[in-house]
Amino acid sequence: MTLDLDKLKSLATPQRKEWEPGMRWDGETGYVTTAPISSEEGAPTSEVWNHVLDEFGLDPARYVIDGPVRQSAWTVPGHGLQRSYRARIVERPERRFDIEDLLDTIWADGEYPDNPGAEWRTIQIGDTHLAKGSLDGGGTDKLIARWQSSVTEALNLGGHYEGVHLAFLGDLIEGEVSQGGANIAGNDLTLTESLRVARHLVSWTVQEALKVGNEVIVSAVGGNHGQTTRVQNRPHTDNHDIDVVSAVQQAFELSGLDERITWYYPEDGTNHVVYEVGGTVFASTHGHTFKGGPVAGAAKWWSGMCASNRPAAAAQVLMAGHFHQPVIQNFTSDKWICFGGALETQSTWIHEQNGTTSKQGMLTYVTRDGEPFEFSIV
Template structure:
């Protein structure tokens, strides 16, 4: 005759360690309970534990820590099974109209337990609006000093974060890395102190500097560059594609150089927009991120743009939980439901035209933060 699992479990109740047998004791509004034998993997939430010990979960709650013990039990037929036993103290629920006392008791009995690092987190360094070549504020020299300092600070922070379960690094260049000569129909040319090729060389060198600071620190480094409005190669409708950008070309050139040294850069993955696109949407180590410069929408209209881009069935942007952008020249975080919009500040010290028009001075810097499974936090302007 076959013995089912329930009968086997019942047969070993007598084998429970002394004091760990199933049962309960009640003294007024307090008491103690023991579950008796439980199989590994069996549901062990508070409702189940109270029921196993003979308490009505509607009347009682567990207070304090739950004691735990394992025992290898002979259940017959030469079969040995590891069983689990739990003991705990209980208190009768306080019946109040608001339930306030129950809430207070629930808070008091909770214990914070450190969570082990999962290794799934990602450290982000977001940079945008370098506008290299511009004379405004402290000029190109001041901007370069800030960029290098931001990269160095971010790399130092990553050394700490990777020990906390954030071993993946993600570098983003979010457009307008150079001033260019297409904005305002070229009217800003006289306020631009570098030639076009000098702006390009400086952009490429700073991109490579960013990568060089992070590549030795991780086995998983991803890098994205997207077009802005200042770094357009041509601003004549119909003459070129939307991805025709000096910011895109700069990272492609850096990748070509890195291909010649696979030992140092073989673990670095670069991404740029597909042909005729202004954005990159990708899974960054468990968080789907859309990278966009931000000139596609009017200020404050990022949700409208995101919703419109998501309308097409199967659109990658619709799968993103994070929209990462620049263009607005200041740090901003906005949330709607489970989605989050993040805008990084500019690295140029000021736009003199904007300052004279509005009185708004720049607050330059780059942005660091972390993401894990769609959740973001730890925002710091460096």
């Protein structure tokens, strides 16, 4: 068959079909596509996205852009480079909470058995992610209930103690820096509200511990969700998690209720703290300090601390969070690695990556003479 080049040349060139603006919404999720935007205008700002949503009949107060934005670019003769943007839209989580009512639910009195004991009760409290919305595996009302039930159950396990050790291991709040701030859309509390709730819960927890312990030791380290910003590097101690606990300490000191409480925090430039609890030496940090998985990363970090004779070398128990999975590892004959769990139903982000879930709750155990025992997830 012979091709007639003259006829082929005379055929009309079909007009290029560009990416047309539009919206698709199925009642739960969907996509919105902008009209062409000149390259000089740049990517749409949040105000522009709100205007686009409004144009397609979606109330920006109810719907929000979620996740990465896809773009398409092409050249138009006489108009230069044009771009169009396509983004996923989701319904904003319903703000169902009156913050004062939410705080009132925290202050219910708990009763505990009065049996004398010589042990220290440790409760590892981390990855509570207050303000994480229900679509992301949380729901602040549920997280508060789980926090309180976990603490109450832990303090009920053995009656009265020589002391209670409360280790706050970071990520107490969901914060607003994860995923470049994209997680904000799923939060069901503002940042200031989540900090208020966290301070109330920490204060309640300390007061409950005082009911069953002759002494209470409190420590706090900063988690990655507690970071104040990721725009630039900040000191490890510039962290909402540490600020929450230190604010509670100040309240106890001002009220004169701190006589039986000792508080520990990392020194400037560090994100771990080492201290003694009833004859047992603890090292406390958040798991994002480690490189690698929980046990392998913690073991490498601790080995390095031991090799360089850092204070953590003296610890008998290394506590951490971050991985949302309870893990207990007898590192050496006299050293233990203890990762706590999380309170959420699941981390939707982690679950979508690999399907991982874990048991909800806090890790608690008893220590005597440098050895932990009677481990429980409560």
